[in-house]
Amino acid sequence: MTKLGDYRDRRFILFDQLKIQDLTKYPLFADHSQDIFEMVMTEGEKFAENVLWPLNEVGDHVGCKIEDGIVTTPPGFKEAYAQFIEGGWLTPGDEPEYGGQGLPNSLCTACSECTHGANMAFANYPNLTHGAGILLKIFGTDEQKKKYLERMWSGEWAGTMCLTEPGAGSDLGILKTKAKPQPDGTYLIEGTKTFITGGQHDLTTNIIHPVLARIEGDPMGPKGISIFIVPRDRINPDGSVGENNDCKCIGIEHKMGIKGSATCQLAFGENGKCVGEILGKPREGLMIMFHMMNEERLFVATQSLGQASSAYQLALAYTRERLQGRHLSQGKNPDAPPVPIIQHPDVRRMLIWMKAATEGLRALNYYTGHCIDMSHVTEGDEKKMWSGLVEILTPIVKAYGSDTAYDVCEQAIQCLGGYGFCSEYRIEQCARDVKIASLYEGTNGIQAMDLLGRKIPMGKGKVFEVLMKQVADTIEAAKKSALLKPYAERVEHARAELIKGTQHVAGLAGGKDFMLGFLKATPLLEVFGDVLVAWQLLWQATIAEEKLTTIAGGDIKKAVKENNEAAYLDGKIKSAQYWIGMELPKVDGKVTTLLVNETAALDIDELSFT
Ligand SMILES: Cc1cc2nc3c(=O)[nH]c(=O)nc-3n(C[C@H](O)[C@H](O)[C@H](O)COP(=O)(O)OP(=O)(O)OC[C@H]3O[C@@H](n4cnc5c(N)ncnc54)[C@H](O)[C@@H]3O)c2cc1C
CATH class of the missing domain: 1.10.540.10 (Acyl-CoA dehydrogenase/oxidase, N-terminal domain)
Incomplete structure (x- = not known):
């Protein structure tokens, strides 16, 4: 396989x-x-x-x-x-x-x-x-x-997250689901939740729904939201599963992808009998739910990586086997045999971009996991530093990761020509499946606003500085290698551009031109992603070069042909060189767009969108 x-x-x-x-x-x-x-x-x-x-x-x-x-x-x-x-x-x-x-x-x-x-x-x-x-x-x-x-x-029961309603998607503050206090301390829940993943299925004997709702009399807006634990089926005092808790699945969505994942519309309390228990304190629902959302955002980032990786591997295998076209060097020789398409420069361009992007995303995802680990084993300021890194990286790995993964799947389709468009080769499913990653758990637009509005200003910009310091350390280490020094200098330049762009956009967002600032939130997040992927790839190349020198001695080309590990390590260096050489220079242009105060998108009258 x-x-x-x-x-x-x-x-x-x-x-x-x-x-x-x-x-x-x-x-x-x-x-x-x-x-x-x-x-x-x-x-x-x-x-x-x-x-x-x-x-x-x-x-x-x-x-x-x-x-x-x-x-x-x-x-x-x-x-x-x-x-x-x-x-x-x-x-x-x-x-x-x-x-x-x-x-x-x-x-x-x-x-x-x-x-x-x-x-x-x-x-x-x-x-x-x-x-x-x-x-x-x-x-x-x-x-x-x-x-x-x-x-x-233990796996006996499943869980969900019930936030979204037909009228409340990105803006949960306006949700309408109600919770009515009962004399025994429980609440009667009433409302409809939509798009609930795993809201109903046959995998487990019960499903436990954390539901966002507003206690009667509590204020509108995010500060009036509480969270309730609502089992689909009631739990009897002896622990056995009882009757349905007036919680019904009234439909499932027909979707572009992830068709095996049930996306449900749930009606709670149609008969006034849906009982929920409050979790935590009243009106702390959103704060509590954010603990789950942060974990889910990282899951979504990993989903994106997984799909990008599968699409790349499927495309790679195909390009090694598909014979089509003569080698460019044999262009005038009618008897030249067709070659595997991996030998064509344009196909190699697509492959190395996918390889570098996927490896960069993988490293960034695992690094974020590593920051979580370090935050668990350290104390005081150090713990704070690692936790801060997790917070600032979360919207980036989620949004940049899902957008880039979709692009990887698209390029993978391109590598297969017409066969990429056909379901038999399974890449088109990757593209359809991964698209949701830019939409759920807060759309990527919302992630960009989170980065700009909350994460960059955290600790008066200290967390951003710490992240930039990590990048700078890698650059300094890479400069010691003659091979990587020019690449390290390019990352250094891009890092400086990112800082310049961030300061400008954050300044706009925090001042009277905040509309213009937030107009640039998504492009800014993209620059973060480009630079952080370059950072990770440069870091990896430094390690790979040292190992490769040990394995290969003086003849790297020969070692690559004879030794899988040498081939892998040389591929790591090539990923970094490609990304830093061919993708990173685009950061200059992107930062220029951050610095230019072009207001057409804000000035245009809604009627002029014809
Ligand atoms: C397959 C699937 C599974 C899902 N699973 C779950 C689940 O398990 N639980 C759950 O609660 N929800 C779930 N959702 C819902 C999902 O989280 C929402 O679809 C998402 O939050 C966006 O809400 P919306 O669809 O109402 O879009 P809207 O909020 O209407 O957004 C539409 C567009 O407007 C933009 N936008 C909206 N507000 C702003 C703003 N203030 N500033 C800038 N741009 C803005 C958005 O970025 C987006 O581009 C799921 C959705 C799908 C499709």
């Missing part, structure tokens, strides 16, 4: 770049070792390829079905879900007391790349269950943890 993702690249980032084996010196990870990490990685890859990937196509073709409010997932999903749970893949990074294995987030991200790359629609069910469990773990009472969390993370 086609190789999914790049085995060596995952291990290179984890063990050569981030050196996650060093985490085992901290008490939190002391029970683990590099051998364990490698074994988990290998098992994750096997599970994704052998169990989830074969179901990807059937999930797309059959999709989810609804009949009388009962939603059926595609054939094989139920069995795969049971195997997923059995393998411990729901909670690999969580504490053993919750049934987890306490593994580093960076490693879990790598495993999750495989799951998402193999079957993004399937992966949504456990993602949401895990995220809903996080809310209970942090904010639930002991009783709620016992009642819900244990059975969710």
Whole structure:
């Protein structure tokens, strides 16, 4: 079968770049070792390829079905879900007391790349269950943890997140779902939620919905929102699952992609009998839900990476086999045989762009996971620093990651010519599936506003400075290599441009020209992504060059032909050279657009959009 993702690249980032084996010196990870990490990685890859990937196509073709409010997932999903749970893949990074294995987030991200790359629609069910469990773990009472969390993370029950309503998408402040206090401390929930992933399905015996709603009498706007735990089916005092909790699935969406993921419209309390328990305190609903949303945004970033990686690998395999056209050097020789299309310069251009983009995204995703790990093992200012990095990186990996992944899938289709457009080759499914990543968990436009309006100003710009310092450190290290020095200098220039652009746009956003500032939020986020990918690739190239010199001695070309590891390492250097040489210069033009105060998009009258 086609190789999914790049085995060596995952291990290179984890063990050569981030050196996650060093985490085992901290008490939190002391029970683990590099051998364990490698074994988990290998098992994750096997599970994704052998169990989830074969179901990807059937999930797309059959999709989810609804009949009388009962939603059926595609054939094989139920069995795969049971195997997923059995393998411990729901909670690999969580504490053993919750049934987890306490593994580093960076490693879990790598495993999750495989799951998402193999079957993004399937992966949504456990993602949401895990995220809903996080809310209970942090904010639930002991009783709620016992009642819900244990059975969710054991895989017996699933979870969702119920935010969106027909009239409240990006702006949750206007949501209408109501919560009426009852004498026993519970609430009656009434309202309709739309687009709820896994809102109803046949994978588990119950589904626990965290629902955003407004307690009667609470103010409109985000500050009036509370969060409630609403089981689909009631739970009897003895723990058994009882009657339906007046919570009904009234429809599922027919979508462009992730067809195996049930996207449901849910009606709560049509008969006035839907009972929910408050989670945390009244009017803290959005703050609480953000804990789940932040985790889900990182999942979405990893979904994007997984799909980009699969699309690239599928395209790569095809271009090695498809014979078409003579080699350019044989253009005038009518007897020259056709060559594999990977030999044509234009195809190589597409391939190396996809390779560099995917490797850069992979590194940025795992690095974000590594920042989470470091925030867990450090204290005080250091902990704050790592947490700050996670916060500023989240909108970037989510938005830049999903937009770039979609572009990778599009280029992968292009590599196959007309066959890329046909479902048999499976890349068009990657493109359709990954498109949702730029839309859910806060559209990419909202991510860009988050970066500009909240994350860049954090700590009066200190977190941004810390991020830029990390980039600067890599540049200084790379300058020591004669081969990489010119590339390091280009990244240095792009970094300076990014800082200039950020200061200008942040200045606009914080002043009277805030409309103009926010007009530039998405282009600014894009520049962040371009530069951060260059940073990661430069960092990797520095490591790869050193290793390659050791392996190859003086003859790199020969080593590349004879030794897979040498070929891989040389490919890493080429990824960095391509991205920094061919993509990064575009940052100059992009920053120019940030600095130019062009207001046409704001000035144009709505009537002039003809
Ligand atoms: C397949 C799928 C699964 C989903 N799963 C879930 C789920 O499990 N739970 C859940 O609660 N929701 C879920 N959603 C909903 C999803 O999160 C929303 O679709 C998303 O938040 C956008 O809301 P909307 O669709 O109403 O678009 P709108 O909010 O109407 O946005 C439309 C456009 O306007 C832009 N826009 C809106 N407001 C602003 C603003 N203030 N400034 C600048 N631009 C703005 C947006 O960026 C976007 O481009 C899912 C959606 C889909 C399609």
